[in-house]
Amino acid sequence: MSCPACFRGTVHDGEPTGITTKLHGLDTYVAEPASGNPPKGIVVIIPDAFGWDFVNIMLMADNYAKKKDYRVYVPDFMKGTAAQLWMIDTFKKVDAKTSWWDILVKPFYYLKLIYGFISFIIPNRPGKSFPKVKEFFENLRRNEAAHLPVGAAGFCWGGKHIVLLAEGLKADGKPLIDAGFTAHPSLLKLYSDIEKMRIPVSFALAETDNQISLPHGEEIRKIVEAKPEGQKGEVKIYWGYGHGFACRVDTKNDDPKGAVEAEDQGLAWFEKHFEGIEY
Template sequence: MSCPECFSGAVHEGTPTGTVTKLHGLDVYVAEPSSGNPPKAIIVLIPDIFGWTFVNLQLMADSFAKKKDYRVYIPEFMNGNAAPPSMLESLQKVIVPKTWYETFSKPYHILWLLVTAFPAIYLNRPGRTFPIVKSFMESLRQNEAAHLPVGVTGYCWGGKHTVLLAEGFTVDSKPLMDAGFTAHPSFLSLFGEIEKMTVPVSFAIGDKDNQVSPTQAKELEKIVLNKPDGQKGECRVYAGYGHGFACRGDVLNDDPKGAVEAEDQALAWFEKHFEGIKY
C-alpha cells in the first residue's frame, strides 16, 4: 500500500542526549534515565520509515527516559535502508507549495520522492524486517530485560511491527513485550491483525489519517475493548490531525498539542500496565 503521508512532516530542532552502542548485533540509540536511577522498565521504540537515526525519534526517546526513568532503545531494524529525512521537505513542497517556484518545481520533487520512497518501502517490507525485530526482542528479554517490564512503541512503519509483536510471542515463558503503543500505524491488515493481539496495545490515530479511517478506528476500538482482561487495548482519535502527527508533525495541522498528548498517552499506558510486573 502506498502512503505518501508516511514521508511527510518536519525535522524537529534539538540535540539528542543519548548514546549509540551495539546490542544483539544491531546499532542502537540508547536513552538512559537522566535522574541516575536504575531503569524501572525498558522501552523499544520502533521508528517510522526514517529509521533509528531520525532526530525526532531520538528526542522522543530522551523524553521518555527523562519523564519516567525508562531505558529506551531505538534499534537499527532497517539495515541501512531507511528513507532520507530530506524527503520531508520535498513532500511538503508537493502537498502545500508556498511559492510559485515550489509549484513550478513540483515535478522534480515528485520524481525525487518516487526514486527514494519505493526502495525504502520495498526493502523494509514487514515480511523482511519483522524477523529481525522479533529476534532482537527475544535476545533483549533474555538479557537486559530478564527482570524488567518491556514496552514497545511504534510509529507509522513501526506501528505495524508493534501490532505483530502483540500477537503474544514468548521466550523462556515470558512475553516479548508487556504492553504496546502505536501512533498512526501503517500497512495494517484490518482487522485480522487486531483480532490476533493478546498483549494490550494503545492506539493514537488522527481523524484525517490516510491509513486508518475514522470508521475503521471505531471498529478497531470496539475490538480491543472487547478483549479479555489483561489484553484490553484502547484507541484514541485525535480530531484535526493526519498521518505522522505524533512524531513528525502534520502538514495539515502544525499544532504540536497532538504530539504532546500522544506522548502522554503512551507514558500513561506503560505506567498502568507495568505496575506490579515482576520477573
C-alpha cells in the first residue's frame, strides 16, 4: 500500500440509494435488489483505502444490486480508520505544476500525505484487519448466507483480503466465499498468496500498476489457470489504465470504460460460480 496511486483518483458524483445498518458488529452499507425480488446471492465489497462509506464504493454496491439482484454489503472493516478523502485533493496539489507557489508548498503536502498514510496503514495492515474480515464472513455464512451463495469483491487494500479468503476457509463446513473478484489488489505476497487459493478468483489488473506489473499479472494468470477444476481463476488486463481504475477513475476527464467493464467482469464471475449452488 506504499504506492501513491493507492490514494489518487476522483470522488464520483451520485446519491447512494441503500441503507446503513449494524451487521455482525460492524457499520455496514446495504444495497438490496432494485427489482424487489429475493436476493439470489450475497456479495460483500471490501473497499480500497478510503473505506466503506466512500461514495464511489457505495454507488458500486448499488450497481451490483441493481444489475444482478444481489444483496450487497459493504462493512466497515477498518472501524473508522479509513484513509481521509483530503488525501485525494492533496495529491492533486502535489501533482500540480502551475505556479511557483505549488512548488514552494510541496514539502508541506508531502508531510501531510505521510501522516495520512501512517494513520491508515498502522491499524489496517493485513495482520490486524484480516481477523475482522474473517469473523464477519463466518457470521455471515452462519446467518444470512446459510442458504445463499456468497461472493466477495475487493479493490486495492481489499484485494489482499479476497485472496486470503480464497484459501478455502470454512464455517459449518461451508466455504466462507464461493467466488472472489479483485481489481488492482495491493499488498499481495507474490506468488505464495496466489498459490494458496482454493476458491476461484477473477483478477482485473491494470497495464500500469506498480503493485502488480504486467509480468506479475501474466504469472498470476499461469497459476490460476493451472488450478484444478472448481478452483480455476482468470486474469484480464486493462490496457491504458493504472492502479485504482476500477473505483477511482476520473469519469469526467478520462475514459470510464475500463471501470464499467471491470464491474461487469466481477458480476459475470459471480453469476457463473453461483449457478447451481445449494446449501
